[in-house]
Amino acid sequence: MSKRYLRYFFDALDGQQKWLNQMAKKGYRLVKTTNLTYQFVKCQPMEYQYRVEFVADKYHRELKDYEEFLANMGYITMEKNMNLHYGIGKVKWRPWLRKGTMVATSPGNYNKELLIIEKKNDGTPFAMHTDHADIVSYLSKIRNTYLWSFLLLILLTILAVKEYEASDLLRNAILGCVAVLSAFYLYITIRYSLAIHKYKQTKKIYE
Incomplete structure (x- = not known):
């Protein structure tokens, strides 16, 4: 049995992360997401944990390498849009980022500013940044x-x-x-x- 929700988060990181973990506590695991929709399936309550990571500053190749690194650690990742952009068609202008990542195109990092990271709740630390x-x-x-x-x-x-x-x-x-x-x-x-x-x-x- 699956559930589908329509959601938009102005607080794209903390607000979205909090909601995903609340859903996990109720026994719902995220299996698919689009620009505005989230699809969940039933699981054991608190079986999974979620982090929402800001990755808009990464080059396309860097993002793929990062996802592969996380996959090797046993994490599941889903690319997500942040919906903070000023663009035309399949191009986004992001002047706040480092040189080389200010313009996002499709194919590329267009609508992939965030990364939803899923981890089994096995009691081990789940912090993406510690230093x-x-x-x-x-x-x-x-x-x-x-x-x-x-x-x-x-x-x-x-x-x-x-x-x-x-x-x-x-x-x-x-x-x-x-x-x-x-x-x-x-x-x-x-x-x-x-x-x-x-x-x-x-x-x-x-x-």
Whole structure:
């Protein structure tokens, strides 16, 4: 027996990871995912654990090598979209990433910014990043993604409002939606910034 859910996560990493682990606790294992759908099958409650990894900064070959590495460790991986992009057709522009990964195409890393990682809940640690410097670097990439999304959203809205005429009602509705989304992106940016600061302070303590 399988269950299918339609979901979109603005909090693409923590929110999605929390939900997948909640489903696993109820006895549902993820077997397939698309841009907006998740398909589960029954399993023993808490039989599996999930992590959602940010991999948008990896080249296509690097991503495949990473998936192969995880498979050799006994993990199951599923590529997932983050839905934070500004593009036309099968091309995404991602200015917050390192040189060489700013543009994603299909075939390639288009709509593969995230990696859902599944592990048998056997009591062994399930941390993808353990070194403080690695954690800070990883969190910084995520923070920059949300920060750029916030800035680009504001910029595009300003340009659109100036360029196109619209009724006051429509204009206010658009600005209201943008304000809510911008506030969320800013909140996530601040949250990751605080986490980065925390790990940097912890590193100083142990040095």
